[in-house]
Amino acid sequence: MSVLVTGGAGYIGSHTVAELLASGEDVIVLDNLQKGHSGAVLADTFYQGDIRDPQLLDQIFTRHDIDAVVHFAADSLVGESVQDPLKYYDNNVVAAQRLLSKMKEHNVKRIVFSSTAATYGEPKRIPIRETDPTEPTNPYGETKLAIEKMLKWCEQAYGTKSVSLRYFNAAGAHPDGRIGEDHDPETHLIPIILQVALGQREHVSIFGDDYPTEDGTCIRDYIHVMDLANAHWLALKRLRETNESGIYNLGNGTGFSVKQVIETARRITGHPIPAQMGPRRAGDPAVLVASSGKAKSELGWKPKYDSLEQIIESAWNWHRNHPAGYRSHI
Ligand code: UFG
Numbered sequence: 001m002s003v004l005v006t007g008g009a010g011y012i013g014s015h016t017v018a019e020l021l022a023s024g025e026d027v028i029v030l031d032n033l034q035k036g037h038s039g040a041v042l043a044d045t046f047y048q049g050d051i052r053d054p055q056l057l058d059q060i061f062t063r064h065d066i067d068a069v070v071h072f073a074a075d076s077l078v079g080e081s082v083q084d085p086l087k088y089y090d091n092n093v094v095a096a097q098r099l100l101s102k103m104k105e106h107n108v109k110r111i112v113f114s115s116t117a118a119t120y121g122e123p124k125r126i127p128i129r130e131t132d133p134t135e136p137t138n139p140y141g142e143t144k145l146a147i148e149k150m151l152k153w154c155e156q157a158y159g160t161k162s163v164s165l166r167y168f169n170a171a172g173a174h175p176d177g178r179i180g181e182d183h184d185p186e187t188h189l190i191p192i193i194l195q196v197a198l199g200q201r202e203h204v205s206i207f208g209d210d211y212p213t214e215d216g217t218c219i220r221d222y223i224h225v226m227d228l229a230n231a232h233w234l235a236l237k238r239l240r241e242t243n244e245s246g247i248y249n250l251g252n253g254t255g256f257s258v259k260q261v262i263e264t265a266r267r268i269t270g271h272p273i274p275a276q277m278g279p280r281r282a283g284d285p286a287v288l289v290a291s292s293g294k295a296k297s298e299l300g301w302k303p304k305y306d307s308l309e310q311i312i313e314s315a316w317n318w319h320r321n322h323p324a325g326y327r328s329h330i
Contacts, residue, residue: 002026002064003236004108006051006099007072008043009036012114012170012228014179016070017042019229020236028064030056031073039326040179051099061106068110068239069103070232071096074144077187078118078283081140092143096150104158110239111151112232115164117221117249117288119145126255127221127291130166130247138283148247161245163235168221168251168290170228172311173318180318181225182325190222190312193262194319197271204273206258208280211287217258219287221251224305224314234299248299251290252306261308268312 003020007013008029013036020027027043032050045064049056051073060066074092075081081088103111118141119134136142151162171190173180181191195201209216231250238244256264259275266273295301305311322328 001067002028004028004030004060004064004066004069005043005072006030006069007036007074007114009033009038009040010072011181011183012167012225013072014040014042015174015225015229016072016232018174018179019226019233020070023233028060028066030060035075035183037182037326042179051095054098054102057099057102061102061108066106066108068112068236069099069108070112070236071099072114074114076116076140078138078140079187079281081143082138082283085139088139088143093146093150096147100150100154100160103160104154109160110236111160111162112235112239113147113151113162113164115144115148115166115247116141117166117168117251117290119148119166122285123288126287127253127289128249129291130249130294137285151245155245161239161243163239163245164247165228165231165235166247166249167228168223168249168288170225171222172224172226172305172314174226175314177317177321180322181315182322184325189220189258189261190265190315191319193265193273194269194316196273197265197269197316198319198323200323202274203276204262205276205278206262207278207284209277210280213257213286215257215259218284219255219257219289221253221255221289222261222308222311223251224303224311227303227305230304231295231299231301234301238299246298248295249290249292250295250301251292252303253290253292255287255289256308261312264308265312265316268309268316
């Protein structure tokens, strides 16, 4: 039995591949390398191509005995999705529809889906629970929610079982230092801060300090990418064992403000990391913190790297050793 990981050359995808391989799974990676990196592909079997390519999917599903798909391949920038929603409907919703059609044709009935806290929009209460209303405030969250709903109807019609994992703020890198976070352009807070510590940027801009939080900056729930990766493995196991679909939040349940994150990174890197106050970024909710009790009780998930220090230390380890990301190897 093999597991097909779409987007397995991307940030969260590659860390999940590492976790699946370490758990003894036979893993096949499919990635078009638009955002992913060939240096991040850890599986021996790698197909470079697009999930919208029907011939390629036929080839993969025919050649390999695939019992489940872990689906990451997608665009994931909130700001870009507001500028170009049709790109997100194509790369996320249309692509997932093509993948699910081919899974149906080849009788593959299990899928673990990479979803997001952006499905909730502006939360009505903190911590956010899976049963809370989903009212996305941007096309990125909207497309991920559309896929969750597609999965629900596919289960009813074709018996496709799915687990959707709604991530909060993924950060950190593999402890063995081989893979980490490398986006172009980089928009995420922790890598940007570490680029300042490496002298690649002069300062970090804080997007607004007039939010209704203690220090006025936004609060987020940062989760280590290896803990996310482990949740995918547990979700896959549960799908195989119980054949039950589900939706789970993945976060640590503790929020940190932008200022707290910068302060922690200053301590860890020993660099002053200059910060400048800037305007709010459109679409940013003030506070996003997860309740992950359901993932803990039903999946048996126990985050291992649950302090902000551990998360930033592992990210710093990767960035220091790969100042140009995956290009550092060349
Ligand atoms: N921020 C800054 N300066 C920067 C970058 C970010 O102040 O240069 C702030 C943001 O305004 C936000 C916080 O740092 O308050 C975290 O921002 P990120 O861009 O790192 O992450 P987001 O919370 O915007 O988004 C992440 C994922 C999304 C997902 C969302 C859901 O990247 O894909 O979490 O929680 F939708």
